[in-house]
Amino acid sequence: MRRTMMYLPGNNPNMLLKGYLFRPDGLIFDLEDAVSANQKDAARILVRNVLSSQSFGDCEVSVRINALDTEFWRDDLCAVGAAAAINRRVNGIRMPKAESKESVIALDDTLSELEDKNSLPQGHFKIFCLLESANAVWKAYDIATASRRVTGLTPGGEDLAADLRTTRSREESELDWIRKMILVAGRAAGVDVLDAAYPLIHDLEGLKKQTEGIRQLGFDGKSVLHPSQIQVIHDVFTPSATDIEKSLRIVRAAAEATKNGQGAVAVDGRLVDVPVIKRAMYLLTLAGLDAEEAVL
Amino acid sequence: MKKALAGTLESSDCCVTLTEKNLGSGLSLTVSGTERFMSAITETVGDVAGSFGISDVDIFVQDRGALDVVLRSRLEAAILRYETDEA
Numbered sequence: 001m002r003r004t005m006m007y008l009p010g011n012n013p014n015m016l017l018k019g020y021l022f023r024p025d026g027l028i029f030d031l032e033d034a035v036s037a038n039q040k041d042a043a044r045i046l047v048r049n050v051l052s053s054q055s056f057g058d059c060e061v062s063v064r065i066n067a068l069d070t071e072f073w074r075d076d077l078c079a080v081g082a083a084a085a086i087n088r089r090v091n092g093i094r095m096p097k098a099e100s101k102e103s104v105i106a107l108d109d110t111l112s113e114l115e116d117k118n119s120l121p122q123g124h125f126k127i128f129c130l131l132e133s134a135n136a137v138w139k140a141y142d143i144a145t146a147s148r149r150v151t152g153l154t155p156g157g158e159d160l161a162a163d164l165r166t167t168r169s170r171e172e173s174e175l176d177w178i179r180k181m182i183l184v185a186g187r188a189a190g191v192d193v194l195d196a197a198y199p200l201i202h203d204l205e206g207l208k209k210q211t212e213g214i215r216q217l218g219f220d221g222k223s224v225l226h227p228s229q230i231q232v233i234h235d236v237f238t239p240s241a242t243d244i245e246k247s248l249r250i251v252r253a254a255a256e257a258t259k260n261g262q263g264a265v266a267v268d269g270r271l272v273d274v275p276v277i278k279r280a281m282y283l284l285t286l287a288g289l290d291a292e293e294a295v296l
Numbered sequence: 297m298k299k300a301l302a303g304t305l306e307s308s309d310c311c312v313t314l315t316e317k318n319l320g321s322g323l324s325l326t327v328s329g330t331e332r333f334m335s336a337i338t339e340t341v342g343d344v345a346g347s348f349g350i351s352d353v354d355i356f357v358q359d360r361g362a363l364d365v366v367l368r369s370r371l372e373a374a375i376l377r378y379e380t381d382e383a
Contacts, residue, residue, distance in 0.1 A: 011304075012306070012309075013306075013308045013309045013362065013363070013366040013369075014306065014307055014308035014309070017308065017363065017365075017366075018308075041373060041376065041377070042302045042303070042369070042370070042373035045369045045372050045373050045376075046366065046369040046370075046373075048369075049365050049366075049368060049369045049372075050365055050366075050369075053365045054365070
């Protein structure tokens with residue numbers, strides 16, 4: 001599950017060490033925007049050492065490196081590679097300003113070298129692409145399919161709004177089409193689609209409303225800037241008791257039909273086919289249940 | 297005189313300052329903030345400084361409750377900055 005992926009400023013020991021205690025689904029150690037240019041070296045060392053020496057509960061662990069058009073990204077990757085050699089939980093790379101399939105391929109090649117150098121299996125590192133320009137959004141499908149490592153797409157926030165020659169409003173209506181385009185591209189490519197963070201950290205009602213909107217669109221989760229945002233997003237993505245109960249009946253009925261050699265089955269008077277079963281299984285996953293165990 | 301600094305005075309962090317000393321005078325360490333962890337800090341400073349082969353510097357650690365991993369990181373950053381300081 002990637003309902004919540006929380007950014008942790010790369011030069012802040014307090015957050016790097018304690019962020020996982022707030023139990024987001026994932027952590028993003030941020031070496032990019034959260035770190036000023038004259039502190040990149042210190043942050044890189046700190047992130048490498050914290051990643052190497054700590055466990056982070058059940059959180060998925062990723063690092064947002066600096067963009068490929070900067071002088072920093074190769075050193076960032078060296079630090080991540082060294083950490084991953086010690087702590088295999090470190091396997092996510094957030095790629096800012098993913099502009100083209102060529103840039104993803106370039107990162108893919110460098111990650112392959114990094115895996116060899118650090119005795120990691122090929123494919124260890126996953127890539128989460130941040131689409132921060134109109135050009136990147138337009139090429140979202142090409143970017144998502146440029147490498148088998150690509151696991152998720154996320155729209156940019158401020159950079160994207162600026163590139164669209166607009167500003168980020170409270171409702172973010174200017175990003176409506178962007179979200180829909182990225183959702184379709186991500187689904188077509190078979191990768192997760194994860195929304196940008198909600199920047200107004202004290203406006204939890206606004207966050208809830210936006211999260212309900214992106215969940216209805218089909219998004220898998222959302223980036224998080226502050227621990228207070230986590231529970232709000234989890235609540236929106238957690239299915240209701242009624243939905244869980246219905247999903248259990250669907251999955252169990254489907255399993256029973258398979259066991260008896262039946263091709264199709266009805267639940268609550270409605271024919272249950274493969275998409276409905278898939279949806280029910282996904283919903284059980286969101287509820288923290290194992291669909292296969294639930295059948296037993 | 298060469299000088300380098302890394303870290304902050306935020307909670308759970310420490311600020312490490314390295315200042316050049318006369319040749320052959322060795323390492324000296326001053327700690328402020330959490331004297332009760334002096335022996336652990338001394339051990340870590342000696343360990344990291346030794347691994348980088350650095351000597352003839354005064355090391356000043358202003359501790360704000362940094363864990364060992366943070367102190368090691370700030371020391372490493374300060375040493376690397378010190379080594380590239382041309383002053």
